Amino acid sequence: MAGSAVARTADKLLREVLKAKKGETIAITCDTESDWAFAAELERAAVDIDSKPLLVRNRAPPHVGRAAEPYLPVESLTGAVAESDVWIELNGKWLIYSSVYEAAMKRKRTRYMCLVGMNRDMAVRCVGNVDVPAVLEFQRTLQRITKEAHSMHYETPAGTNVSFENDPKRPVLVEGDVAGPGEYMLIGQVDWAPIEETINGTIAYDGSVNPPDELGLLDEPVKLDFVNGRLVKVYGGRAAKVYERWLKSFNDENMFVPAHVSYGCNPGARLTGNVLEDERIWGVLEWGLGNQSDSFQARNTKAASHSDGITLRPTLVGDGELIIKDGRYVHPELTGIARNIRRPGAH
Numbered sequence: 001m002a003g004s005a006v007a008r009t010a011d012k013l014l015r016e017v018l019k020a021k022k023g024e025t026i027a028i029t030c031d032t033e034s035d036w037a038f039a040a041e042l043e044r045a046a047v048d049i050d051s052k053p054l055l056v057r058n059r060a061p062p063h064v065g066r067a068a069e070p071y072l073p074v075e076s077l078t079g080a081v082a083e084s085d086v087w088i089e090l091n092g093k094w095l096i097y098s099s100v101y102e103a104a105m106k107r108k109r110t111r112y113m114c115l116v117g118m119n120r121d122m123a124v125r126c127v128g129n130v131d132v133p134a135v136l137e138f139q140r141t142l143q144r145i146t147k148e149a150h151s152m153h154y155e156t157p158a159g160t161n162v163s164f165e166n167d168p169k170r171p172v173l174v175e176g177d178v179a180g181p182g183e184y185m186l187i188g189q190v191d192w193a194p195i196e197e198t199i200n201g202t203i204a205y206d207g208s209v210n211p212p213d214e215l216g217l218l219d220e221p222v223k224l225d226f227v228n229g230r231l232v233k234v235y236g237g238r239a240a241k242v243y244e245r246w247l248k249s250f251n252d253e254n255m256f257v258p259a260h261v262s263y264g265c266n267p268g269a270r271l272t273g274n275v276l277e278d279e280r281i282w283g284v285l286e287w288g289l290g291n292q293s294d295s296f297q298a299r300n301t302k303a304a305s306h307s308d309g310i311t312l313r314p315t316l317v318g319d320g321e322l323i324i325k326d327g328r329y330v331h332p333e334l335t336g337i338a339r340n341i342r343r344p345g346a347h
């Protein structure tokens, strides 16, 4: 890993992606699982543009989101991030969807970017080496295609076979396109919340799933059966048992409700076991269960935690038209733009 590539990536993230300016306060939050050297590189980049960086690190709690709160200095963290102009979250055990995050979103001052667990290598792959305007153009086209599709269905070789309907009034989000205060995710993801009660069939996670902590990369699928938007059965092997036990441990019915579905389209992302990167692998589809972000303008389900799982090599059809075939974007409006996006290792 070349040090200069990391430095260039930190500069690009602040200037080009987050549009950080001189005099702004930039909070960088970490925990004891984070890549401290990447945080320090972001601090250096913030100093270079004459902004005011603030590095904060807490001990990694055993849970994420709302369930982490009893273990966190909630008031101190809230002050640090809600009164900053930019907040970059590098935490391993994420603060997103906790009351710290809710307070920052309510305050409406902060441009928040969720980069949970991002390390230097991943940053270079998924930001430093990426043609940001080209990927954003691809994402906007994918957003338009998805918004126009009412009924969707997809299958994967691992056993996903699920259908759902979209509400044209709900937004389809282009992640990483920063414009003013609000919540932003890493570039290379387009996500939305389908109408929950129309989600029926089987979703088979076969890339990775996290949390819980015990799970990451999967060597056998975790299969989830949904009836009218509610998870009714978890099955597969050992990982499925761990996952089911974890979902039930919260005694929270809302942990069994899908929060969103997402396309991955970051040309640098590869399967590592870190969901932040895995959910952005070119051509994958990913589901989130549990707490639902306000930004989806959907049912707004609040839950104790949130978990994401990756389905590889999907074939997705929207209103009868192929969008992805076996993990390749094949929709005619996408193929031209996709060709201009260099994908390392693509064939």
Ligand SMILES: [Fe+2]
Residues within 6 Å of the ligand: 260, 287, 288, 289, 306, 307, 308
């Ligand atoms: Fe998610």
